[in-house]
Amino acid sequence: xxxxxxxxxxxxxxxxxxxxxxxxxxxxxxxxxxxxxxxxxxxxxxxxxxxxxxxxxxxxxxxxxxxxxxxxxxxxxxxxxxxxxxxxxxxxxxxxxxxxxxxxxxxxxxxxxxxxxxxxxxxxxxxxxxxxxxxxxxxxxxxxxxxxxxxxxxxxxxxxxxxxxxxxxxxxxxxxxxxxxxxxxxx
Numbered sequence: 389x390x391x392x393x394x395x396x397x398x399x400x401x402x403x404x405x406x407x408x409x410x411x412x413x414x415x416x417x418x419x420x421x422x423x424x425x426x427x428x429x430x431x432x433x434x435x436x437x438x439x440x441x442x443x444x445x446x447x448x449x450x451x452x453x454x455x456x457x458x459x460x461x462x463x464x465x466x467x468x469x470x471x472x473x474x475x476x477x478x479x480x481x482x483x484x485x486x487x488x489x490x491x492x493x494x495x496x497x498x499x500x501x502x503x504x505x506x507x508x509x510x511x512x513x514x515x516x517x518x519x520x521x522x523x524x525x526x527x528x529x530x531x532x533x534x535x536x537x538x539x540x541x542x543x544x545x546x547x548x549x550x551x552x553x554x555x556x557x558x559x560x561x562x563x564x565x566x567x568x569x570x571x572x573x574x575x
Contacts, residue, residue: 396462396478398435400444403462405433407451421450441480441487441511449516456499456521456572460489483509485559501570505532505561518554523572525549530566534559543568 408418415433419426423446431437432447439447441455448458459478470492478487483505490500505511507530525534527543534541537555543566551557559566 396476397438400462401433401435422446438481440482445513445517454521483511485511497574499572503568505566507561507563507565510560512558515554515556521572521574523551526569528567530564531562532566
């Protein structure tokens with residue numbers, strides 16, 4: 389898994405560099421837009437460090453895209469079939485959050501993401517990360533506490549939650565951890 393995560397971190401870093409140069413932005417401009425330091429952006433672009441989910445959300449938002457779109461652009465080459473062995477897997481080095489992109493690259497606005505969040509782990513994402521998408525969360529196994537703005541949802545296996553208007557959100561896996569599917573539609 390670590391080799392896979394390292395390969396994907398390098399690919400994500402190259403994609404961030406590509407997105408930045410397509411916009412003709414310097415590292416300083418991306419740092420200003422994202423709130424991520426130039427030094428950190430440089431190490432991410434060079435694949436020296438594995439960025440956290442929180443950092444990637446800020447970078448993606450600076451580009452006007454979701455985390456999912458940024459990772460999809462980095463990893464997916466196109467085609468109607470994406471075999472399990474080819475599905476990009478990314479691990480957040482801070483939380484142990486593991487994200488598997490299930491959807492093949494295509495023109496469809498739907499993306500499916502499978503997530504494993506270890507027991508006790510929390511991932512917080514700002515409202516900006518939901519600005520361009522609508523999504524639902526379906527809990528496959530475990531227990532998940534999902535905070536959407538001021539509202540707390542406690543999900544049990546089989547529960548499905550449709551998210552409302554963009555707001556700050558926190559995913560918190562309770563014992564024994566949580567495996568869930570995120571279905572998102574790009575606007």
